[in-house]
Amino acid sequence: MNTICEVNVQRYPFDDQECLVELSTWGYAMNEVNLIVPNDPQLDTRLYVQSGEWIYVSFSVILNNITDDMNTYRTVQFKLKFERRWLFYSQYLLLPIMMNSVLMISVFLVPLDSGEKLGFSLTVLLSYVVLLTIVTDNLPPISTKTSVLQIYLSFLMILGTVTTLLSIWVLTLYNKDETQRIHFLLQKFADYVIAPITCLPCRKKNTVADLTSSDIKLQDTVVRNDDKENIMKNHERSQRIPSSTKNVLGAEQADRMSCREFAIVLDIFLFRVSAFSLFLLTLTITIFLVT
Template sequence: MIKNWEGVSIVFAYSHSLETSLRNEIFNGYNKDARPVQKTIVICNVKILSLKDINTRDQTMTTVAYFSFSWDDTRLSWASKPAYSSDIERIYSTETVLFTPSVVVENSINDLGVISDKTLPMRIDKSGQVTWSPGNIYETSCDIDTTLYPFDKQTCSITLTTRGYIRTEVELRLGKMPIVLTAYQENGEWDYISSSSDVSITTRDLLQYSTLTFTFTFQRRSSYHLISTIIPMFLLAFMSCYVFKLPVDAGEKLGYCLTVLLAFAVYLTLVSDNIPTTSTTISYLSVYLLLMLGMGVISVLLTIHVIDINFTSEEEEIPRCLRRITRIISKVVCWKSNGVCCKGRNSSVSVINVKSKDVRLHSKKADIDANLDDDVKEEDFSWQDIAKVLDIFLFRVYLCLVIMLSVMFISVISFGTLW
């Protein structure tokens, strides 16, 4: 190594024999089981390389990362020894030789043991500072909130705590940059949003242990789910309305209705497979699909009744209450110009042609017909007419319900509220 100081070049030569001599001197009588001081301060930060997966069903987060731990061990310092400090800046060793703080990932799923890597070199500076950077694939538990699935944000954490050493013996502290993302590689399903870190104390068996928590927030990339789930779901929802547009005589009315119902059942199964069974929250998507499935079941029952009404024998008398209900519905849906909107249109024609004698006579006749006995007017409906009126009415009701529920669902997943 060459250094320039006050214009003088000094050459420092490294030799393995010099380092061997240094190692024999500093490790003579060194006990790795003994702490360097009464209270060892361990500075920690984490470097995230990539997010492997966030499993919403198993409620886990899998990350590829490594931690960086550093602490001072004055027993290993050779700064006060000119024979070595001028030529050797640092040396390396492993945890089989050096004191290593026992730190565990407290919320780990598959490994509750102490973080360890016996083959990884630990850097020792001449001041006695030890730096250790073990890496691994860490699978940690994560509380998944599926309310806005698949447009959800998930906040997961990695928690470190000491095992064996209490807080007065080994204390974990955050470094200047607790979370390093310089080498982070973007995940195809999740987009990184933010991160934070926190220092706390964990109490176990009435003893206090030092704890660090690294928290990460990710948002799901929804393009895939939008194309493969949301848009087809909306199309199926509107298709369920058009079962009432099919003529009863076509013979495909019930088959079409059952096909749409089956499609909703399949979609509900696919969504349920991706949602945790133990979640404390309910996905709005599941609620929407369940409502559509319920409407599909009701449409099957209504279709069966409409078909039964259409093919009822003309010799069978139409019940009086059914006639009255049909007369009211026919006015609502303007069936055969019998609705309020059609009456308004006829009234406009009468006003325009108020001087026409034929129009006045026609209006007068309409007023007389309106006052006829209900039994006479109800005889105008046949069983086939009742089926057609019900189809028109149910189509409009279902179309309004689907539009209203779809708008509510979009509002909720976009803004988190109905308003």
């Protein structure tokens, strides 16, 4: 006797399946053929062959009576529960997916002037296509529900595509002329959105402090120690004097960041946002699969 089980791979590869085997007496009522089960039924597993993919968990027996206009018929349902061995799939699929996720957001850590940023992003994106193909080949095509792992990989492919497009935009901004300023709206976006996440004001203070200390060390070789305070005052005064660029572009435009500066800050912002999004998505999927 052969039986077919409906497969639910929604929690693949941490899924468990229940196979229902139903026996009934066709054309014979209960007064003619009565199906009974013992009070404490036991499953004989002597002929059971261990599977490399599934683990037998438990079974149960359910008696049902079907009544028509004249007779009552009895059916016996045997429910067998199996659990998938997930350790192999964790090394075969889950570990490469996690490692590729880390590589995907690491594209924003690649230096902008290295020339490998875009190629790195495209390589990681293609690896996700291969992983999605492997997962699809391991899933039965007749499942009534979609695997959460497959949905997760689809979202990662979308995130990888967006990451690649954003990397192209960042490289475009970085390779523009150093004197070219960003748009007024991008400056507002940098001030109110990027600055709180990347701590842009802190970076500016650190830059000014580093410049000040380096100038003092340079001047200290030819100037006496008593003149350090004068050097500090002269440096602060020079910071308040408008530069030649401000005179040409105007005060309002000169206050904007250059395209290269914005590209560097945007790279840091995109890394932190993508890392948080990936962590949130992975945590949600993990909780759903494990619980």
